[in-house]
Amino acid sequence: MREISLAEMPGLLGQEVGVSDWITVDQTMIDLFADATQDHQFIHVDPVRAAESPFGGTIAHGFLTLSLLSAMNFESIPKIREQTVGINYGFDRIRFVSPVRSGSRVRGRFTLADCRFRGAGMLMTTYDVAVEIENERKPALTASWITIVQFDPKDRPEGV
Template sequence: MPRQIHLRDVAALVGTELGVSRWITVDQATIDRFAEATDDHQFIHTDPARAAAETPFGGTIAHGFLTLSLLSAMNFDCVPKIAEQTMGINYGFEKVRFLAPVRSGARVRGRFLLAEARFRGAGMLAVRYDVTVEIENEKKPALTADWITIIQFDPKDRPTTA
């Protein structure tokens, strides 16, 4: 997949996997910083000894929302940029499912399929990705999501076929 695409080419890419991100290590320091930022200090995330003794995970696990928050970095890493884009906005999620825990020290990556792209108004394109966050050496993904972003562009750049 090229690193950059044009608005006129987006419709033809619906149903296509746009990219797979690099692996990101989710270590205990990252989990602890996320706990501080969100004030979520549940022991399954922040106390390795207790999590090893009292959970089936063998140690601490990342917050589900930490894994979800990595989607922006994953997207930036591998999804082609739209040449005419002036700004991108996170619009939200239709569905998010947390399927498997991400153990401290594990590596995750995102897989992005362009599920839908539709023009809204003169200068916006709504894009929906089917996203899967894989855990290295695990069969089950950490999460799946239907993620919607809005691509803004100058209305003069809107394809005439749109």
């Protein structure tokens, strides 16, 4: 995994900073997510009935696809050497553009849209993310994702 320093982050603004590996979203994953969230709508968990829907089969929950961003981020975005902890702060925008059919593969693309030093030991980052579906023109989702990088204040770059 590539590592960078806090001081390098502002220089990455506007750049794609990571592309994850493909993740297969199979029916087992969808069923387990349905159990965890108690969302057993037929388009997710009933292949026979879902085959008659406009989707032609079961599809992943939008929130399942969204939740995969954590794994995609962890494996593809450079690690900041000085980071002591990373925190999910939230989203400014999420759009579920295309359904993820059971058996599809998805991956995340991350572009650093903003980064601001806040307080003595915090960097707030905003990533424009897209979750692509293999062999599909439109993404599964797009989002503006805000995270917080905490670090020891003694590691704060000078001049910021």
